[in-house]
Amino acid sequence: MSLVHFLVGITLLFSFQVVGATSITTLAEARASLVVPSYTAAERQTLADQAYLFISQLYVHRDIKIKDFGKKADPLNKLRAIKKYATHFSNEELHQRISGVFTQLHDLHTNYIAPKPLSCAATFIPLRFESVLDGEQSSVLVSAKLALQAQSIEGIEVGDQLLSINGKSVEKVLRRLGKISGGANPEAMRVRAIEMLSLRSLSTQKVPQEDSLVLKFQRKDQRIEKTVPWFAYRNLECEGINSKEEAPVSFRRSFNIFEDEFQKKYNRIFGNPRLVNKSSRWAAESILDEVFEVATINTKAGVVGYVQLKGFSWDNQNLDISTVVEGFRRVIENRLSNAIGLVIDVRGNPGGYIVFAEKVIQLFSHKEVEPTKVQMLANALNESIFLKSNGEDNRWSTAISTAMKANHKMIVPMTITPSSEANSLGQIWFRPVVVLTDASCFSACDLFAAGMQDNDAAVVIGVHKTTGAGGANVMEHRIFRQIMGDTHNPFETLPFSQNMRVSWRQSIRAGKNEGVLIEDAGVKSDIVVPLRPTDISGESKELMTAINDIIAGLQLNYKSGLTVRQGSSILLANGQEAKWTERIYGVDAIDLFLEKTKVSTVELKSSSSPEEVPFVIPGLNKDWSDQPVTLIGKKDGKQVFRVVRELTWRGD
Structure with missing residues (x-):
């Protein structure tokens, strides 16, 4: 990675703050400054009380964590004990005890954020590592x-095999780090542990005990040691x-965010895994490059489209979900129209906006997306949060009230993304799709992979057996404090700008996996293709070969569709009857729907x-109006595509 890209990435580590002066030194030089500040007895009690309130009233995954781990x-008995003795603990001991409770939840959405200056710092070494399968x-x-x-x-080279760290085998180190990684399953624990070899975000992780690492490597027949x-x-x-100086936080944004902060920071420094080199991608730069990039890959069977979907959120404040989704759609229609298949690479994707993640699924689905x-949790605090945030009763507060009256622990499951929005665009792609995942695909990325699998829109190929298994909407303590206002607010200001994050709403899969939780389980790969040593340096040759074989084998399943047009609009003159043509293949009937x-x-x-097929909807004519029409293609009575056209009446 270039120096420029690194500096940009590490500057963005703390993008929620105004970035000014920064310091990069050895840890040995900075260690004296990276300490827990001195709390008063009252501040220690506040931290303990707030941690207990936060977890006992808002944490939605408690039952599944007890079941799985x-x-x-x-956490509750431990937090009760911490509350009882909070004023007797030293500053460091209190911090580590509360932090330990959160870490042992194995939930990367639920974090105890360290006080300043720790929350403004990170430690790193300038190496990235990857786990591969060499033989067995x-x-x-x-x-x-x-x-x-x-x-x-x-003296260290890409491809060198890491053998030991400070005299301990790398596998022993990874097992230790895996236990404190927060990973929700064995695959996620190992991947996060490997990332922790390179980066520790001190907002949620301990300062490394050692100032340096003695690394031993194997390179062919040569052993190399480097401190x-x-x-x-x-x-x-x-x-x-x-x-008090920090900017207010958007409740609306947080309400729709499913995201892993550590993975986002890691990617800003080290980047997402990629299937093709940067030089192979489209040369034209775009404001959407921070979200996704596009390339084509030449194979024996034909051209395969490649989209690296880096995340479902962005830093550019000029972007919104509609703009990004439309940009994603145009790339598929314009640049990849001749491709025989498509690879959507979401490895390392930390999540983001759930509506974005779920809205793009329809572009590849032959049926209505669920x-x-x-x-x-159905309790008075959650009901009050929704009443305060909306200013009136709403579907969430009503659902909570209904559940409490029925003495139910949880509300009846509801969608965040409206079904109308998840299906307003319709299908634009009629060829094989592969979603390439790993155990760092987390949160909204889990939801995207699940949606593609559950709606039969893609084959999920994983370099690991499952995704990162982050099945929740995450919310922050400071947001709840902001929502609840100045009177009768149970959320107290935390000392030294501390914060907490919690898994607030639990994700439940739909479609063919209806009712299955994402948390801990993740999205299981349809096909597992582990990374090999040859996938590390240069292009991922073995991984690409496996993907090409799968896409080639799927071709026979994709024999129906429409010729792709740019955009969905059918422009008609004001007063003109709804009449247009489509180029269609592989179906024996098409049903037209209005609503x-x-x-x-x-x-x-x-x-x-x-073949050119004319369509007419008798009696349908408008002025200066839009009317969506859904085309359901059928073959032998079976639905094979679902396309939405926007009839648009304008001018003469």
């Missing part, structure tokens, strides 16, 4: 070197801002070649 994962044996290889502090890693110091990044501007549902009402059926002779 045993009684030791139950797992090994950890260097997969990238950063340009910053490059002198500290001279690499930990480096400390400090955002000095962040350290100087107190909680959005993911969520449920949450949910079928208005006609067009019978066809099924042809493998596109």
Whole structure:
């Protein structure tokens, strides 16, 4: 990675603050400054009380964590004990005890955020690692070197196998880190542990005990030893801002966010995994590059489209969900129209806006998409949060009230993404789709992979057995405090700008996996293609070969569709009867729907070649209006595509 890209990435580590002066030194030089501040007795009690309130009243995953990880994962007894003795603990001991309770939940959405200056800092070494399967044996290889502090890693090469760290085998180190990683399943624990070899975000992770790492590598028949110091990044501007000066947080944005903060920070420094080199991608830069990038890959069977979907959120404040979805759609229609298949690479995707993640699924689905549902604890505090945030009764507060009256622990599951929005665009792609995942695909990325699988829109190929398993909408303590206002607010201001995050609403899958929770389980890969050593340096040759074979094998299943047009609009003159043509292949009937009402059926002779088909909706004519029409293609009575056209009446 270039020095410029690294500096941009690490500057964005704390993008929620105004970034000014920063410091990058060795950890040895910074260690004296990276300490827990001195709390008063009252502040210690506040932290303990708020942690208990936060988890006992808002944490939606308590039951599943006890089921999957045993009684030791139950946080409440531990938090009660901390409350009881909070004023007797030292500053460091209190911080580590509360932090430990959150970590043992194995929930990357639920975090105890350290006080400043720790929350404004990170430690790193300028190496990225990747776990690969060499024969039947797992090994950890260097997969990238950063340009910053490059002198500290001279002599280390991409592809070197990491054997030990400070005299301990790398596997032993990974097992230890996995236990404190927060990962929700074995695959996620290992992946996060490997990332922690390179980066520790001190907002949620401990300062490394050692100032440097003695790394031993294997390179063919050669053993190499190198001592690499930990480096400390400090955002000095962040350290100087107190909680009263921090900008208000958007409840609407947070209400729709499913995201892993650590993975987002890691990607900003080290980047997402990629299937093709940067040089192979489309040269034209776009404001959407921070969200996705596009390339084509030449194979023996034909051209395969490639989209690296880096995340479902963005830093550019000029972007919104509609703009990004439309940009994504146009790329598929314009740049990849001749491709025989499509790979959507979401490895390392930390999540983001759930509506974005769920709205793009319809572009690849032959049927109406069922959005993911969520449920949450039914209690007075949650009801009050929704009443305060909306100013009046709403569907969420009503659902909570109804559940409480029925003495139910959870509300009846509801969607965040309206079904109308999840299906307003319709299908634009009629060829094989592969979603490429790993155990770092988390949160809204889990939801996207689940939606593609549950709605039969794609084959999920994973380099791991499952995704990261982050099945919740995450909310922050400071947001709840902001919502509840100045009177009767149970959320107290935390000392030293501290914060907490909680899994607030639990995700439930739809479609063919209806009712299955995403948390802990994740999205299981239809096909597992583990990374091999040859996938590390340069292009992912073995992984790409496996994907090509799968796309080629799926071709026979995709024999129906429409010729792709740019956009969905059919422009008609004011007063003109609804009349247009489509180029269609592989169906024997098409049903036309206005809203949910079928208005006609067009019978066809099924042809493998596109043929011009006229459509007319008698009596439908408007002025300066828009009217969506849904076309359901059928073959032998089975639905094979679902396309939405926007009839648009304008001018003469």
